[in-house]
Amino acid sequence: MSGQDDYVAELPRPDDANRDGIREEDNDIPGWWWWTWFATILFSAFYIPYYALTGWSQERMYAEQVEAAQAIAASAPAPTANPFRGDAAAIAEGQQVFATICAACHKPDASGLVGPSLVDPYWKYGDSDADLFQTVAKGRPAGMPAWESQLGTEKIWKALAFMETLPKSDQPGIGAPTAPGAASAPAAAPAPGS
Amino acid sequence: MRPIHTNAVIFGFTLGTVFAGSYYGLQRLCRVRMFSDTLSRINLWLWNAIIVAAAVSLMLGKTTSKEYAELEWPIDVAITVVWVVYAVNFFGTLARRREKGMYVAIWFWIATILTIALLHIFNSLERPISWMKSYSIYAGLHDANIQWWYGHNAVGFLLTTPILGLMYYFLPKQINRPIYSHRLSIVHFWSLIFIYMWAGPHHLIYSPLPDWAQTLGMTFSVMLILPSWGGMLNGLLTMRGAWDRVRTDPILKMMAVGITFYGMSTFEGPMMAVRTVNSLSHFTNWTIGHVHSGALGWVALVCFASLYYMIPRLWHTKLYSVRLAEVHFWTATLGLVIYVTSMWISGVTQGLMWRAVNADGSLTYTFIETVAAIRVYDVIRAVGGAVFLSGVFVMIYNVAKTIQQGSAAVPAGALPPGAVPVAGGR
Numbered sequence: 001m002s003g004q005d006d007y008v009a010e011l012p013r014p015d016d017a018n019r020d021g022i023r024e025e026d027n028d029i030p031g032w033w034w035w036t037w038f039a040t041i042l043f044s045a046f047y048i049p050y051y052a053l054t055g056w057s058q059e060r061m062y063a064e065q066v067e068a069a070q071a072i073a074a075s076a077p078a079p080t081a082n083p084f085r086g087d088a089a090a091i092a093e094g095q096q097v098f099a100t101i102c103a104a105c106h107k108p109d110a111s112g113l114v115g116p117s118l119v120d121p122y123w124k125y126g127d128s129d130a131d132l133f134q135t136v137a138k139g140r141p142a143g144m145p146a147w148e149s150q151l152g153t154e155k156i157w158k159a160l161a162f163m164e165t166l167p168k169s170d171q172p173g174i175g176a177p178t179a180p181g182a183a184s185a186p187a188a189a190p191a192p193g194s
Numbered sequence: 195m196r197p198i199h200t201n202a203v204i205f206g207f208t209l210g211t212v213f214a215g216s217y218y219g220l221q222r223l224c225r226v227r228m229f230s231d232t233l234s235r236i237n238l239w240l241w242n243a244i245i246v247a248a249a250v251s252l253m254l255g256k257t258t259s260k261e262y263a264e265l266e267w268p269i270d271v272a273i274t275v276v277w278v279v280y281a282v283n284f285f286g287t288l289a290r291r292r293e294k295g296m297y298v299a300i301w302f303w304i305a306t307i308l309t310i311a312l313l314h315i316f317n318s319l320e321r322p323i324s325w326m327k328s329y330s331i332y333a334g335l336h337d338a339n340i341q342w343w344y345g346h347n348a349v350g351f352l353l354t355t356p357i358l359g360l361m362y363y364f365l366p367k368q369i370n371r372p373i374y375s376h377r378l379s380i381v382h383f384w385s386l387i388f389i390y391m392w393a394g395p396h397h398l399i400y401s402p403l404p405d406w407a408q409t410l411g412m413t414f415s416v417m418l419i420l421p422s423w424g425g426m427l428n429g430l431l432t433m434r435g436a437w438d439r440v441r442t443d444p445i446l447k448m449m450a451v452g453i454t455f456y457g458m459s460t461f462e463g464p465m466m467a468v469r470t471v472n473s474l475s476h477f478t479n480w481t482i483g484h485v486h487s488g489a490l491g492w493v494a495l496v497c498f499a500s501l502y503y504m505i506p507r508l509w510h511t512k513l514y515s516v517r518l519a520e521v522h523f524w525t526a527t528l529g530l531v532i533y534v535t536s537m538w539i540s541g542v543t544q545g546l547m548w549r550a551v552n553a554d555g556s557l558t559y560t561f562i563e564t565v566a567a568i569r570v571y572d573v574i575r576a577v578g579g580a581v582f583l584s585g586v587f588v589m590i591y592n593v594a595k596t597i598q599q600g601s602a603a604v605p606a607g608a609l610p611p612g613a614v615p616v617a618g619g620r
Contacts, residue, residue, distance in 0.1 A: 029377060
């Protein structure tokens, strides 16, 4: 190694370089390395046209999954009477759901906060099991979200079963009609839900 | 907090070590001092100023909100300046080298310099509207695609290629054995840098990105496995026949575990890029585990090993305590394993709970239930991280002691004139 510029003269063979004392052998690349690499390339070469040409797309996957979910939902009609009424274990579970979901807007004692009271004698959207289920599952215009996709049928029924066990209040709570005849609340309501 | 964490790890710790390691290795591989000491100093001080500016500005909430490129435009400009300084210094040194060939470590550093320049400039194109606020020139989907072209290749060319450079330099130096295969290094270098560039869209699977682009990202990720493994093979096979030394030398142990984790995470990554797997793994802690097995396992361990090699030699002394380095190795490995396994379990749990449906088609779990279910793994993860971090403190102490005992002989930080212990004359 003499001048500064002789490095352009030729590229060194790997075994005649000094490189700070680092030597390099020139062993063969393992055969399995080549073959596995070719296999991944081959996989890609098939995967790309397969994906592109068979119509497999994320839109189709989405559509199929929605369709499947809707088919399940349609084949399992919601019961018209609460199947968990009086079932202690189910009510305990319903209490959990109520505490984590409903209490945020309806207050832990259900006397109403953002959402209306659930223990006063007034019901904005009907008090039959089917109506109540509809309210929770599909939501209502004034701000009640639809919970069906998150809770599922069972948990909704359980939460409703728990709600029935809450002590009732005679006082019109938040959300009660201010003038007689407003909304659908009956003037003299029966004990709601039962 | 998260941008501060990622910026500190990637640009503070990793790139700082890469600057040091490449300056150290380049001079010795070229048998010539750096092109310009002034440029070296500018690189050092301006870069550290950028890291401080990054920490301060992020804490003040100044961010472009582009992942791994959060820093606002004045800092982006400063980064560009540092990068040009580094490049001029690097290529200037190369041009004046007294060695015929360029060793493979140098190729990997060159790939880093060129690619990061490209990535940084094009991802950070933005229109300033005040001195600390700017808007990216890309919008919507283009922004996302450019962002992940950048983000994924930042992983490739900041956390992979320069670290491979460190491995290719410091491993044979420490183990004193020849690199296993020159031709493997050529093949895996070119295949790696070619294929890496295309894999970015795998971050956007099941997104508005067109299906064909997602497919491209996925398949190039799968084709990337073996090129990545080329580096692992060359590293591990270089150690063959010297495993007795690997057992006793903490630097070599760190290299061995680091390279193994490199192989593991470069297999795991392409698997997660496969559509079908991605639908389970995306957005879960699995991704967090993957990134940390790469960053803690591969990047950090090889960086630690490089630092343990360089620092005693720079201060003309011996490592203060090999035992403490040994302790560091074990804490790092243990912390790593705890961390990564807890994130795997946590991620798969999350993925399965999110997709579980009841017989009536409704979701089985509410989101908060999935959070409650993985809480225990988050605690385990914190323990693993703490164990790993404790090893870093051990290293800091060890390094400080090493410098202290060495600084009497040579002024701190100064390379001896000529910089290189020249072996074969000039």
